[in-house]
Amino acid sequence: MMDVEIRFTDLSKGKGLFVKRAFKKGDVIFEEVPLVCCQFSWNATCKYRACDHCLKPLETAEENARRLTGIIDLDLPYPECCTTKKDTITCCEKCGIEYCSSECLVLADSQYHKILCLGTRDRNGCHPLELLNDAWKNIHFPPETNSIMLIVRLLCRIIQSPDPEVAINQTLQFCHRTINEDAELAHKLLGDNFTDQILNLLSLLKQALPYEIIHQFLTEDGFKSLLALIGTNGQGVGTSAISQWVSNTSKLPLTDAERDSLDKFIDKLYDGMYEKSGNFLNNEGVALFKLQSAANHSCSPNAEATYPHNNFKLSLIALRDISEGEEVFISYLDECSLERSRHSRRKELMENYLFSCNCEKCIAQSDQPDITSEEEDGSSMSE
Template sequence: MIDDEVMADKGFFIKLVNDEKGKGLFSNRAFKEGDVILEEKPVICCQFLWNSQFGYLACDNCLKPLETAEENVRRLTGNPNFVVPHKECCEVNKSLITECHQCGVKYCSVECQNEAFQRYHSTLCLQGKVKDESHPLNQLCETWKQMHYPPESASIMLLARMVAVVNQANDKEEALAMFSQFCHRTISNDTHEIVHYLLGEKFVGQIDILQQMMKESLNTEYTAHWFTPDGFRSLLALVGTNGQGIGTSSFSRWVKNVSALELPKDERIYIDKLIERIYDAMDEAVGPFLNNEGSGLYVLQSSVNHSCIPNAVVEFPYSNNTLVLKAIRNIKVGEEICTSYLDECQLERSRHSRQQALSSLYLFVCHCDKCQAQANDPDITSDEEESDED
């Protein structure tokens, strides 16, 4: 549990900003560009269901890739003949991979397997019924996939793991309190809107189906308040507004490691051209779906607010679920630490376009310095601006 007290030894503290923004993360010391502000493991995380369906092999606990860089390249390019040199730069150790002896779920290590079993997996283990389409959990996953096509932004299994964590906790009240730390808008209309976005307009009416299927799949004795009509929508809203996307890749880690090698000039030129050729082949075969992806709930990260001129960025440099918040410019003592909820391309769009995206995705109006400076700009989208210029 994280309280709101100043964490002097951490270099940051959490405090209430205002009723609209809720909590925020503030610096307790100066950070320079490139400094790591914090590292954090998630309360819970899981791989996206379609991501798994498409063959992205990852540890079921920490999302670390389970395929080598060469295997990753061959699968994503569709070329079984690609050879990746300097295999010592690949961080995947297949000799450490283990699996649940009851359902076959794979892990990167015995430590991850034990942690998963103790926290949630004993509740969710299919016990030899992995291919049983009639199993309630399998039916739940298939129903979700048909409601939420890629690119995914959430997973019903994240909610299932939350329930399982509470069920397996020795102190169930403490486990429930852990999840209650995540702020989310509970006003009826706002909750409906975020759930509306999470599932897609066509399927909003089927939320009750998911609610009932989860109750049939899991023991919800200790989380009964999550499964009232309003409670379930609120739970979906919590995941929708706080879920942090996680991306891992054995090939990208190989690229980073091989790029750090001291190589003869001719070999460096060859490696650089090979990397470029592989990325081009991947882009042609799978487009933007290069990484293993999932989502997780992070207590500290969830307190970080948005700005259209962010001073920090979220990264996953270890190719697992460990989140790193890094300064991208100098940060003064007492300054609020903000990331962008929008991608780089969206940040370059007009104020009106940014506000539309933030309103539909996260249900708030941005009042950052950039938005206030552009407050008198016309309310037209970037596409309309481009049309006017044409």
Template structure:
């Protein structure tokens, strides 16, 4: 590995550090998630993905036709579609789909043997279905997480060759107090979080086996799991259309044909935005061991991305990183990064329970503690 994880200080805890120079644009490392799961509403809205790695199961044309509500739409250069429909397989017992037999085998050996419905009928009576529906009623789009990653996480511990070691790997994600967990769960579930917490907890107890994960299936353990996915869950997005756009844009076309393609793509995105809004991707959440060790900065030197159009994460350098330098990411989206220091600190404290001391925040330490204009506008609109 060209990185190492070591203690930063008592406030930050651990961090990721470079062991060599990484030029801007370099892939620092790649990793597959410990566990990954599609968002609940995303699945309900017919975004077809691999049940294991979230790779799209639609062709680019099928994806574009659905998102534009235009069944007559034909994409040029079909050879640029990366979806291999001939490789798609499904579980013979419950029918969930995978992009390949490899993904199906990995899923079965890692968690699906425990969670398989063992029937293709869906009547909303299975506890896992009830858990999913209960979650959807508390967490409407735009989605940021799903409780359905928790059964996969528990099953992954139970099916591991060394369940005790896997349990320790999971516990390393969390080092908060019970009160801190409660504060994070309150943020995740909303004002009625106490009622929702008990409801979701009781359904989860019926949905998964208990052996080997008893300490996580107390009410405190469940609350800790919710806080864990709330703070460490990394969003995953895949798209058959975006892959087609990337590949077709790289074709060595004559200037006139290139311009025609660019116009087509611009119109395609306009139509998709008009019909489907911002909900263009297959979306889900994942837990990554290495990426979760990276600390936040409001001037990050790297960012997580998905170069393989599945759940495999690539951490890419945003600027030159020197050997020995800490590798940081942003826990905030791009819009929030441009808000005032006060606003950034408010968001980070509410969602991650820390005060940022990055170079940008330190340089703005004398700025007035006022909310940014964007946030003020949002608050006015909500009144």
């Protein structure tokens, strides 16, 4: 039985997520697997090997470290701390897509992969799905924040569902804005330079998924609503074989000298990875969660999403004590943005989510000037 519930509120935000019992700081409020998830397109292209269903790493920690540092003979100590199980990795016999286990293969096949499997189709040249993915990649270079393939999987989930109407209604629960708002968010997701690509992306999507059951989503307005959906509800997912190894080595019963040696090795390892690969160290993707997406924003959140299982399973953790009946708030902004001025935060939220934040932190800072952090820094420097 879930300890949270979605309720409609009397505020303009519509609905929110509320706890049905009290939670202490650090407690897991709930865990949830997504309706759909997919790896970012460039992340996959750059050989960040992950399960195509749950995003669990398919490299060992040592393989991961070698690729990210470019040191092909690097040896990682304490290999028993690696959690990747190479003997369970399998793939679709028809198209070769890889999965961490037969369970993920079966789940993917039953939910969306029967439609997406290119190995079952007669092909002349590039398939529309590949053209769609390439078109998306050409307008979304790293750092990636979303993927058109999340929409593809969401639609395939409807097509393959034993009850498509239920799947459609589940999708529509995420779509609650006006046509003009959807268009504004769709344009924001694509960026000013690429808004003219909407019809091209839609055309390729229609060619890839020519199914009458999803016709309402294959109109221009329907497609914009899906772009708005993933832009406002898509939750980032990150997994890493090397970070899991580091976490497990911290639990080893080592002597002080051994611990000091290991810490120095890890520091040098991360220096090498950053030098070779920059900040792009994880398998990264995006997912759509029913419960997590119902949580409203606060610039002083009482909960945050984590991925302790090193796959797409989300754990929502309490950042402070939460009383029974209290609303759960997460942050739609990253840590850096949360530290910016009230005006900067509200400007970013309005641009990306179309609402003006009135959380406790914003109300408490209402006497701040209506200028962005950059403008404030500039004025300070000029004085």
